Amino acid sequence: MSERSATSPATWARELALGARFAVTGGPGWTRTALTAFGVGLGVIVLLLAASVPTMLAARDDRGDDRNPDPVLETAIEDTPAAQTFQALSGSTEYHGEDIGGWVLQPHGGAATEAEPPPGLDAFPAPGEMAVSPALARLLASDEGALLAERLDHPIGDTIGDEGLQGPGDLYYYLGSDTLGSDTLDGDTPDEDASTAYVFSDATTGREPLPAPLILLVVVICVVLLMPIAVFIATAVRFGGERRDQRLAALRLVGADIDMTRRIAAGETLVGAVAGLLLGGAAFLLLRAWLGTVTVWGFSAFPHDIVPAPPLAALILVGVPVAAVVVSLLALRGIAIEPLGVVRDATERRRRLVWRLVPGALGLVLLAPMLGGSFDGGSTGGQAQAAVGVVLLLVAATVLLPWVVERVVGRLRGGPVSFQLATRRLQLSSGAAARTVSGITVAVAGATALYMLFMGVSDEETEITGQDPDRAQIEVSESTEGGLTAAALSGELEGLPGVSQALAWETTSAQSPGARPVDGITPSAQVVVGDCAVLREMARIERCANGDLFVAPGEGDPWELAVEPGQELVLGVDSEGVPYGDAPVPWTLPENTPVVEPRTDPTGYVNAGILATPGALGDEHLAGSWTRAVVRTDGDDPDTLEHVRNVAWGEHRDAWVFELESRRVSEELADIQRALLIGATGVMTVITASMIVSMLEQLRERRRLLSALVAFGTRRSTLSASLLWQTAVPVVLGLGLAAIVGTGLGALLMSMVDLRVGGWLAFLPMAAVGAGMIATVTLVSLPLLWHMMRPDGLRTE
Secondary structure, three states: HHHHOOOHHHHHHHHHHHHHHHHHHHHHHHHHHHHHHHHHHHHHHHHHHHHHHHHHHHHHHHHHHOOOOOOOHHHHHHOOOHHEEEEEEEEEEEEEEHHHHHHHHEOHHHHHHHOOOOOOOOOOOOOOOOEEEEHHHHHHOOOOOHOOOOOOOOOOOOOOHHEEEOOOOOOOOEEEOEEEOOOOOOOOOOOOHHHHHHOOOOHHHHHHHOHHHHHHHHHHHHHHHHHHHHHHHHHOOOOOOOHHHHHHHHHHHOOOOHHHHHHHHHHHHHHHHHHHHHHHHHHHHHHHHHHHOOOOEOOOOHHOOOOOOHHHHHHHHHHHHHHHHHHHHHHHHHOOOOOOOEEEOOOOOOOOOOOHHHHHHHHHHHHHHHHHOOOOOOOOOHHHHHHHHHHHHOOOOOOOHHHHHHHHOOOOOOEEEEEEEHHHHHHHHHHHHHHHHHHHHHHHHHHHHHHHHHHHHHHHEEEEEOOOOOOOOOEEEEEEEOOOOOOHHHHHOOOOOEEEEEEEEHHHHHHEOOOOOOOOHHHHEEEEEOOOOHHHEEEOOOOOOOEEEEEEEOOOOOOOOOOOOOEEEEOOOOOOOOOOOOOOEEEEEEOOOOOOEEEEEEOOOEEEEEEEEHHHHHHHHHOOOOEEEEEEEEEOOOHHHHHHHHOOOOOOOOOEEEEEOOEOOOOOHHHHHHHHHHHHHHHHHHHHHHHHHHHHHHHHHHHHHHHHHHHHOOHHHHHHHHHHHHHHHHHHHHHHHHHHHHHHHHHHHHHOOOOOOOOOOOHHHHHHOOOOOOOHHHHHHHHHHHHHHHHHOOOOO
């Protein structure tokens, strides 16, 4: 046969088909194919889920934009009939850490409105009725949602359909109203205030681009989560390799040359890969339906949104089988399959180091120009360059691991019998041991780098609020107009379960008579009215009684009015000097008013200006004031925060409730962290499953050897300990290499976005996770190990 005909497509097809027949005939062939299909299938599931993320997020964002009312622009107000618009007031709240989205809606046309109803509804809710999402309906009807049902105490008239929700677990509602304002329109167009006229449209809301550190974080997350899956698939296609190579030796006896046997082996692997592709695809469809019923860290998705992007799906469909064939051919290059057996156990050629350094060097070359804060997050090319650089450095860890394992285990001598059995086995097949832990090595290296970068970005994206959760845990703020006075609010709050103390006060502003605005803002002084307990939280006051006044000097802000005892002022005016009532209220600060040192209150605010007890000012001085309160809890009732929210809740009350936090993370980083947790959980599960499958495959191939050792008197405990050593030694080496590569990569990534390099011990928690996975794999493998030690394992055909 000529060289040309031997490598023709027809020859390849014929020999691949012959390998495929071997894969599906006979016990050994079926077993290996099933193992390969299972391993590849696990990887394909994760790849298909990852490929579905872009379409899933796009669909969620589109529906989220569509359900938010859009204000009618002033340029279009004249051309918009009143019957086609509505008034809207945000009704969003929070319950036990879950965001509850909602809107209060009032069509300008009333029952005869021509306005487009909210997505997922056929009509606007009737006044006083709610339309709710299915998840919110279930929550309101449950015992867990009893306090929320008190807050949203309206009859449910309709259910929001899927097109009005971001996911099946979405907590959302619309409330109908006829009391949003007295400016309900009777004419042909909305009034001049465009903010009272809204429509539902498919206009896309513009989003601020992410900062460069967050973009790099997203890029690294994608690489770190997907790299171990690629490594695992490459490992899975080599399951059962030792027995397969023995079978291929028989082909040499009937005249097959080495190249032909390699192509036949590739065909056998191809069947397992294609079967895994089909198995993974089928499992993905089943998993997709199940994912529509669960909510993970507040995230849910409809099954019809979980659809792989066509280009990515095509890449998986073609890439997995091709990669299986390539990996199989490359693996057989180092094995001499002869007619009388496989020359594998003879002294192997030592692995070379030089070419294994090439991927790492290329990765450094790609990342080096970006060091010193030069990463361009807005450039697609910059993102691709960073991604490829990270991939190459993680690949470097994978290709270095076999060399490290070979060098280290080759020097191991002595020790207990179990250790000697393990090290001898590792010396004979260090490559198989390295392949087993390559996935976890890549995962830990990537996770270490990611953890360092995440901690650096977290410091940048975390705001130090100045709030003191030790002095108070909850803040309530609302306008006195339509809300409660300080005394009334304090009385309601102190009667709630879990509240030990509630301090409430009212704030307004004072200005000099005839003051002129500076850049549109008239310099003013804050006036705080509260009892002595409140004022002591805001200033260092020794003696205080009802009727007292104090002056707390500020820091000289241009818009801050410096007040002094005896100064004439006016109260009840806004920042532009416009009175809240009929006219400003003149008032003179008494001459004997003491000056005190201001103190940061529990909310992190310095209340400079005038501090007054209720007896020092009359109610007429507090027009346009705001009521604020801080709540101290005893920690005994987990529902205290929800009780406080219920007190502050009301359709027309302009009130906010906050948990006091010393540090606050940006919403973008919180979303990325949630995605990371979801992805990492899935990947770690797959990696653990892959290691279990790999270990079971190795035990299956060593069945005769294990049975022979037991027959010669080797104790079962010795073999169990040997199995632990065989797992632990490569893992320790892999984790050590991962710590070095991951820490170095993390330092490079932090330099790329100009973050202070730190977190040098980030590998410790990642290594602990890896060690836990190894313990899990070993425990799961022990029952099969004991089964393999039975005497019938000596039988052969």
